[in-house]
Amino acid sequence: xxKIFVAMDDSEDSLRALAFGQxxxxxxxxxxxxxxxxxxxxxxxARRSTLQSRISAxxxxxVALDVVAHNSAKEYLGDLASQDNSGLCMxxxxxxxxxEMLIGSVTAGVVRRAHxxxxxxxxxxxxxxxxxxxxxxxxxxxSKLSEQILPYVAALSxxxxxxxxxxxxxxxxxxxxxxxxxxxxxxxxAYLKALxxxxxxxxxxxxxxxxxxxxxxDSIVSYLADSHNIMLAMTTHGRSGLSQVVAxxxxxxxxxxxxxxxxxxxx
Numbered sequence: 270x271x272k273i274f275v276a277m278d279d280s281e282d283s284l285r286a287l288a289f290g291q292x293x294x295x296x297x298x299x300x301x302x303x304x305x306x307x308x309x310x311x312x313x314x315a316r317r318s319t320l321q322s323r324i325s326a327x328x329x330x331x332v333a334l335d336v337v338a339h340n341s342a343k344e345y346l347g348d349l350a351s352q353d354n355s356g357l358c359m360x361x362x363x364x365x366x367x368x369e370m371l372i373g374s375v376t377a378g379v380v381r382r383a384h385x386x387x388x389x390x391x392x393x394x395x396x397x398x399x400x401x402x403x404x405x406x407x408x409x410x411x412s413k414l415s416e417q418i419l420p421y422v423a424a425l426s427x428x429x430x431x432x433x434x435x436x437x438x439x440x441x442x443x444x445x446x447x448x449x450x451x452x453x454x455x456x457x458x459a460y461l462k463a464l465x466x467x468x469x470x471x472x473x474x475x476x477x478x479x480x481x482x483x484x485x486x487d488s489i490v491s492y493l494a495d496s497h498n499i500m501l502a503m504t505t506h507g508r509s510g511l512s513q514v515v516a517x518x519x520x521x522x523x524x525x526x527x528x529x530x531x532x533x534x535x536x
Contacts, residue, residue, distance in 0.1 A: 272300045273497075275332075276342075276359035278377075279305075279319055283360045285329055285418045288396040289530050290358040291330055292387065296401050296429055299356075304349065306342040313338060321434070342375050347382025358388040358412045361524055361531075371481035380505055386421050388500075395528040398461040402530075403498040408489065411460060415465040417536035425532075428512050433468070435461050436492070473513045476493045486522035493527045502532040 275290035277283040287303060294301045303324075307316050313336045339345040350357035361376045382388050406427045409415045425435040437460070451517035469476040481488040493499065503510060503520055524531050 270297050270299050270354055270356045270381060271300055272489045273297070273353045274344050274346075274355060274357045275301060275303050276349075276357060277303050277305050277320055278360075280360070281323070282392065284323060285390045285394050285396065286328070286358050286360040287324070287329060287332070289390050290390070291332070292396060292400060293356070293358060293402070293530075300330045301330075303332050304346070305334075305336045306339050306345050307336060308338065308339040308340060316317060336400070339484070343378030346375070350379055350383035350385055352385075353398055356386065356388060357383070358390070358422050361389045361391050361409055369394075375435050378523070379473060380533050380535055381402045383535060386425070386502070386534050389524060389531045389533060391524040391527060391531065393526060393528050394530060398497050399499065399529050402429050402500045404434055405429065405431045405500050405532075406436050406493075407502045408436050408438075408466065408504075409439060409461075411456060414536055415504050418502055419468055420424075420472075420535045421473055421534055422502045422532070423468060427472070433467055434469075435476065436489070437482060438477075438488045439459055440483070440485055441523065462495045480488075483510045486517045486526075489519075489523050490526045496529060498532050500532055501527065502534070505533050505535045 273294040275287050277287060290301055301529060302486055303320065305316050305320060307313055317334065317336045320336070324332070324334075338344065346359070347358075349355070357379070359376055359379065367448075376387075376389060405422055407418060407422050408449065409419075423433060458480055459479060464479045465476040479492070489501070493501065501523070505520075515523050520533075
């Protein structure tokens with residue numbers, strides 16, 4: 270990637286996306302370009318002034334800033350996210366309830382349209398805990414859909430110099446017998462171990478893996494809770510309406526609760 274676009278609106282929250290975009294671009298050796306979409310040409314000057322003032326007030330590094338008028342922010346940003354040799358970072362506002370789309374309607378629309386990874390910061394994103402990407406943790410669930418993200422994250426981990434880790438959550442009922450759990454552990458570990466070996470061989474990478482247990486969202490959030498310098502990656506089903514990631518609302522909860530950036534892909 271030669272350029273990182275950071276989508277910003279008129280909210281204070283979008284400054285977190287810029288903070289991550291600058292960190293991410295520095296590690297990649299890429300340029301940063303802030304992009305903001307307004308509905309009417311007459312809104313351009315006011316939006317530009319607002320963003321310039323906020324960037325300056327928060328002592329963020331100066332960046333190239335473009336404000337464009339377009340009737341669909343989703344369409345415009347989705348096209349940007351589909352460009353080769355570039356990446357798009359944006360804020361997921363984390364609205365509740367689920368019917369309002371926890372990752373935000375514009376963000377969901379962009380993810381559905383994009384042909385590459387989209388890099389999201391949830392409402393709890395903490396740039397102090399994640400000052401670079403040392404680990405790229407990828408959620409897989411045994412499906413071919415979830416595995417379609419692997420070539421993208423393998424290439425990204427190489428570019429970042431980050432360790433690639435595969436994660437799978439076994440949703441284990443509390444009353445499951447220990448013998449059954451042990452048998453499941455063996456099967457799931459075999460799947461991840463084989464997958465890690467294949468990805469490592471195909472992309473000339475060292476890949477490790479981790480099996481988590483329990484409620485999927487809670488398990489992932491707990492696993493990431495004390496982490497530093499990590500990025501999570503997931504695939505999307507790309508459905509219209511409520512954009513579902515991996516296990517549907519699981520991804521919304523993870524994005525809402527975790528402090529790390531989350532990369533998503535619609536295969």
